Amino acid sequence: MSASLTDAALAAHLAAVAGRLLLEVRASGIFSGKSLGLAGDQTANQFLVHALREARPDDGLLSEEMKCDGTRLLHERVWIVDPVDGTREYGEARADWAVHVGLAVGGNPVVGAVALPGAEGGLVLRSDQPRLLPLAPDRLRMVVSRTRPAREAVEIAARIGAELVPMGSAGAKAMAIILGQADIYLHSGGQYEWDSMAPVAVALAHGLHCSRIDGSPLRYNQPDVALPDLLICRREDAGMILEQIRDLPPA
Missing domain, CATH: 3.40.190.80 (D-Maltodextrin-Binding Protein; domain 2)
Known part of the structure; x- marks a missing residue:
């Protein structure tokens, strides 16, 4: 399945799945406080790293929760992920945390998906499906x-x-x-x-x-x-x- 997905569709799919995993970890009731943030980070990171290495084995990879060995610098295409952006908010069961999955090509940010699992109904905003921006208000x-x-x-x-x-x-x-x-x-x-x-x-x-x-x-x-x-x-x-x-x- 992953080989048939575009890079943007893959990013969106993986961000959405990681977000659901994070909600399950939190809903388990086993973890709280810092241990919840750690468990969430590790669970989402393990999934994203393994999934990207399986789906795009020839690309580089950089994750906040993975030690960088420098090999990514040898690649033109590099996936850059943040398994839980806003660990504190995730632990507090707020809505303002996210999962980031993106692809840089030649140093440029060309593909991205940001999952907002805590938002009502869950949201994934993606680079290949732009929305119409709302009009600016009178006061910024x-x-x-x-x-x-x-x-x-x-x-x-x-x-x-x-x-x-x-x-x-x-x-x-x-x-x-x-x-x-x-x-x-x-x-x-x-x-x-x-x-x-x-x-x-x-x-x-x-x-x-x-x-x-x-x-x-x-x-x-x-x-x-x-x-x-x-x-x-x-x-x-x-x-x-x-x-x-x-x-x-x-x-």
């Missing part, structure tokens, strides 16, 4: 971390009069723009490739602007997997936001 909304909102995001929101919307995982924040729950995701507090690769692929497919906060492109499958900042927003707002970032005084 900026998603920020529930626990550690970035200084730049808070200051720029104040400058442009945007409403702050606290939310959990990076994937949930990025998908909130597509779902009409927010308009800007500006992050500068430190991330890794698996935090943003699949969400960025999905966002780009929906016509959104995606870049570093200095306006440079987001590149993946790099030797250093740290990718500390990003901006996802409507294209018509990107120039204004990037200008506001450049005008911020040093921390």
Whole structure:
């Protein structure tokens, strides 16, 4: 079956299955607190790693929950996954956590699927099935971390009069723009490739602007997997936001 699936269909299928597994782990009632997050991470990671190696044996693979041996750097095509993005939210039975499955080709985020298993009915947003974006509201909304909102995001929101919307995982924040729950995701507090690769692929497919906060492109499958900042927003707002970032005084 997997050999007949397109890369995008495979990403969406695996993200959805991993999401259902995570819900089953949580519903078992065996785990709680940190042990629930650990069990969920390990279960979803094991499934995704084995499934991708079976379905796409010639591709590279990078996962948050798997030690990287460097062989991915020898590949043009590399799958980048985050088995549970927003472990805290997953453990708290919130809706704002996600499963990321994406494919970078030549460092570019070309295929992505983001599952939101905690959303009503479960959702998988994918790069090959873009939705019509909702109209922008009169007052822009900026998603920020529930626990550690970035200084730049808070200051720029104040400058442009945007409403702050606290939310959990990076994937949930990025998908909130597509779902009409927010308009800007500006992050500068430190991330890794698996935090943003699949969400960025999905966002780009929906016509959104995606870049570093200095306006440079987001590149993946790099030797250093740290990718500390990003901006996802409507294209018509990107120039204004990037200008506001450049005008911020040093921390």
